[in-house]
Amino acid sequence: MAWYDEPLDEYLTFLRANRGLSPNTLRAYGADVAGCLHLLTLRGVGSLSDVTIDALRLWMAHESRSHARSSMARRTVAVRGFFRFCLDRGLIGADPAAGLMTPKIPSTLPAVLTEAQAARLMTSADRVADAATGETRKAGETDAGCDGHGRDGLGCVADDGAGNDGVGTDGDTDTPVALRDAAIMELLYATGIRVAELTGLDVDDVDFAQRTARVTGKGNKQRVVPFGAPAARALRRWLERGRPALLRDDTPALFLGVRGGRLGQRAARRTVHEEAARAGVPDISPHALRHSAATHMLNGGADLREVQEMLGHSSLATTQRYTHVSIEQLRGRYAQAFPRA
Structure with a gap:
């Protein structure tokens, strides 16, 4: 069991009860946060208090190599929400993701039939x-x-x-x-x-x-x-x-x-x-x-x-x-x- 499994489960339970998110959205948020924390674990992070804004920016740089901006925007929102939840619950003393900027998404429209x-x-x-x-x-x-x-x-x-x-x-x-x-x-x-x-x-x-x-x-x-x-x-x-x-x-x-x-x-x-x-x-x-x-x-x-x-x-x-x-x-x-x- 990873060190972040319990707080992540609490976060998803909170979203399910208070935000009414669909199962698909909850799965996506869970995968986004778990992917971030897993990468941080590989870089030596072992607890929530060890996470820094620099570590999160390294995660964003790593993910942006293989994911579109729209995907990165969703991942960033999920991670920011997770750390804000942890701060509100007293699990951390400061929010390391507060300064994490959401990538700007180009204003493009899908194809439209005549x-x-x-x-x-x-x-x-x-x-x-x-x-x-x-x-x-x-x-x-x-x-x-x-x-x-x-x-x-x-x-x-x-x-x-x-x-x-x-x-x-x-x-x-x-x-x-x-x-x-x-x-x-x-x-x-x-x-x-x-x-x-x-x-x-x-x-x-x-x-x-x-x-x-x-x-x-x-x-x-x-x-x-x-x-x-x-x-x-x-x-x-x-x-x-x-x-x-x-x-x-x-x-x-x-x-x-x-x-x-x-x-x-x-x-x-x-x-x-x-x-x-x-x-x-x-x-x-x-x-x-x-x-x-x-x-x-x-x-x-x-x-x-x-x-x-x-x-x-x-x-x-x-x-x-x-x-x-x-x-x-x-x-x-x-x-x-x-x-x-």
Whole structure:
């Protein structure tokens, strides 16, 4: 047993009880602090009182050789929090990490699909589900909620009458998985929820009458997010024709893996990458799909605070960094609103 195991366990217990952090975040914080203290141990540190700011800076220099700035920022926050906790508990007389600076993270944004690309991606997943269930759509037929010109105005792709929709289908796709993946893609884009929030959904969290989903986000905070008609259609098909075929135990999970248990985050991420490749759009992650949804909502005229509420951001500043409005939209609104435009 290492000399730091007991105070580290106390720190993680404190975070779990008072901060409501997710299991994944707690594991990351524990690994970050343990990695720091292990390296200090190798350099001769044997107790909390032996740790100095110089030793911590050496640790940062060592870690920064193999980790990105964003990763180092999280590690620094975890270590600073640990030593502040130790000071508050009287385990040390002074905080050696008080002067530890968090690395600045470049202000970069994830890739964003255009509205046409997003429509192509959603339609591709729906077409695969159609092919798997033997359903066909006539020329001009669109998903529920489309206006004939697009998926809620974003560009539906209709069958040309010969089974071609411009995105291709895979008739050999297993039907339950195809229905599940279509529902995953539709719900992620319709709501902008995180992949962890998606996989944490239960069947009872979905309200078809109101077209809303009750989502549990970071810090176990719950919010209600709306979804549109295409997502509702995909979810109904999954629940009626896909989920029962995969269900093994009496699990409440909305989305299931091929073995019948709750779908994992890794499998959900893989689904997004595979569907992007199939549709022929730029490779994106669920996070980038979330960012795309938020950007398209803002471009469509949604209020920034409405988007903040939907995404589950505690700070409006986070939403402002997370989303951007196209310059064309900005110019148009400027011309309409500013008296001297």
